[in-house]
Amino acid sequence: MARDLAIDLGTANTLVYMKGRGIVLNEPSVIALNRQTGEVLATGREAWQMIGRTPGYIVAVRPLRGGAITDFEITERMIRLLLQRVGVSRFTRPKVVICVPSAITEVERRAVTDAARRAGAADANLIEQPMAAAIGADLPIDEPVGNMVIDIGGGTSETAVISLGGIVALEAVRVGSFDIDAAIQNYVRREHGIAIGERTAEEIKVAIGSADPTHDENQAEVRGRDLMTGLPKTVILTPEEVRSAIEDVVSSIVSSVIRCLSKAPPELSQDFLVRGMYLVGGGGLLRGLAERIERETEVPVRMSNVPLEAVVLGAGHVIEHYEALKGMFMGARR
């Protein structure tokens, strides 16, 4: 008998929660393929280490962008391999709950559920990421009070107001921490004339990236390929430069939070001043982002204790109480 699963199919990482066991898999959403034969060479962490470092016949790709499946076939293969790693076979077909961005289209919804069913799931249902995040972040969403959660992922940023187990207001933008990495890559190319890979851009973001000035600011040495000479080159990057490079992305995220606040009913709005907003998702770990949102909204921002796992934990809770909570699935009659 298969144990039912909850999957946080993120643009950056895929997490799997197994009923009764907890989180059993946490791997980058990356797959490495032989370009000539189409054979899968690696998935997850092993494939992630290959990004930008592969010979011509190997391609390491992220099959999801902006929270949506960009390559259905590769996503299906990746999900199948990940499910196999947690014990799913053709004889053990579990029920699966998958977290997806709330703004995905009907076509994208079908693509995700079809991919999961073909990969071995007996039944696949979807739940909105901000709802799952609020459950996993342990917010009191069972009460008639305003709970606000900001989920900043790799490809999407979603802000939701939740009360009495339902979404009251929602705002989503297809912008996330990968866009921050891309903005850094573009800046370094434009201003310093060197090309860097996406992993290096991510390392710069983690090392010196910030959305607001912070107390401990250091410069970083960045190594890449000189676009003029083609030779390896090192340049110095300052935190101010990175802030200006990522300003557009950060502004877009903050604006979506403000739009969501403006959609909330007044009775719930007043709750935010006391209870604050909760930040989850890896993108929320960007230094100074909580302070920036707090400064621009004048609402306290708190970091979840489990920013990276909140979404899958919330979906895992739904799997644990499947019958009671199946009304929360996307498309379920409420």
Added chain:
Amino acid sequence: MTVAVVVAVVVIVAVAVAVGLVLRTRTSSDGVDSFRRQIDALSPEARRPTVDQVKNVERPGDDEPEDQ
């Protein structure tokens, strides 16, 4: 004969009305029950065992991506 037909029709209508009322009552109470079950399942006490499981999660190292 006519009386028997009239009685039969009345009985059928009465039974249909009674069944309709029972189903209607059951549907509305089902809605209350399922909402109650959902809210109970979302309570902090119900969520505690799930949320606590994260204590066993191994945190990713510095060389791994942090975004989600």
